[in-house]
Amino acid sequence: MPTPDVLIYTRTTGYRHDSITDGAAALMELAHELGRKAEVTDDPEAFTTGRLARCAVVVLLSTTGNVLTPEGRTAFEAYLRGGGALLAVHAAANAEPDWPFYGELLGTRFDGHPELQPGIVLVDDHDHPATAPLPDRWEWTDEWYNFTSDPRGGGKHEGTGKPGDGSESGVWILARADETSYRGGTHGDDHPLVWCREIDGGRVFFTALGHAAETYRDPVFRAHLSGALSWLTAR
Template identity: 65%
Template sequence: MPTSDVLVYTRTAGYRHDSIPAGAEALVELARESGFDARSTDDPGAFTPERLGRCAAVVLLSTTGRVLTDPGRAALEAYVRAGGGLLAVHAGANAEPDWPFYGELLGTRFAGHPPLQPGRVHVEDPAHPSTAHLPAEWDWTDEWYDFTSPPREAGVHVLLRADESTYTGGTHGADHPLAWCHDKACGRFLFTALGHTSESYAAPAFRAHLAGALRWTAGR
């Protein structure tokens, strides 16, 4: 069966970001520009083996809390373990807090963030499709997510990291990953902590970051 779909999932069971509509629209546009049949939904019933079997990638866009049913979790885990692609954006770090498999994919958990403020991002992998377009140092405004443990210790491949000297409230010090990827569960997983504001999804640099992340996650 051809895997030509991208499913953008936006359900929340906790805090709901005002930027979700703009993010969903942007991700659907970017996926379609890359040749995928993309749509967004907040229906947990979309997570079935049949539906996911048509997907080149699934996106969790600022999903918070428990957003999947038990059958949906089973379908998503089977999809990833069979080689499927999963992209988690921003508060996707705060989804499914009691599901061990999702914690293994993330390699850490969301811990909190200081107030929205400008800061600087360092590109750690300038060759990855999600970062190749970025300068070595990138000034950006966002919620600078902190995590419960150092993501790098989970064996992920770090793409972007925050420069905590350029903003206040960071808790990781010199090594503060913001985006990373891996294929340890057989499928491709990529997480980016960026994307809090609606304006983010109109910014060319961030849109290119998401487009590259989608292409990599989908195996393009």
């Protein structure tokens, strides 16, 4: 039986990031380093039960707008509930605005961003392969996404979402934005940027980072993405 592969999906029906080409190339390389074949596509017809059954991970790379067909939504939900995995990168928080399941999957929606600028990422938990290689205070330049709500639902006092901590939401916050380090944040001192969760038998990982093309050539950011891929496939 062939090794399940990585499907990198890049379709946009809204704003399209110039970094998608670089991001797709980087994710292809990282998948190959983990021993996985990878395919890049913007064809919504790829989201069928048969194609998804061969996927270890589906990556939504800065997808925006409604990018799936009704049939694709049905197949993708079944895939995730049946043990599949999703890596949602950057503008993927602005995908599928008309699909309630996708909003529940991420726990929130994109709500704008300030101008591209330097700031600091606060890494809350290094006990995850995606954040293990990151410094506690990571100097970074990005768009610093704001969201419509806290992905944990009940806020930071509900728990980290780390398995076994009793959090009801199941959302494990890995890193936050330090809003004192840049202009335009709307969440105060608890601004989640990177998180993950499990849903039924599947896994979901989201990183709000990844706006610029050069991001995908940065070795620390590549280690961040590689760690996310390794966690998503470690089942």
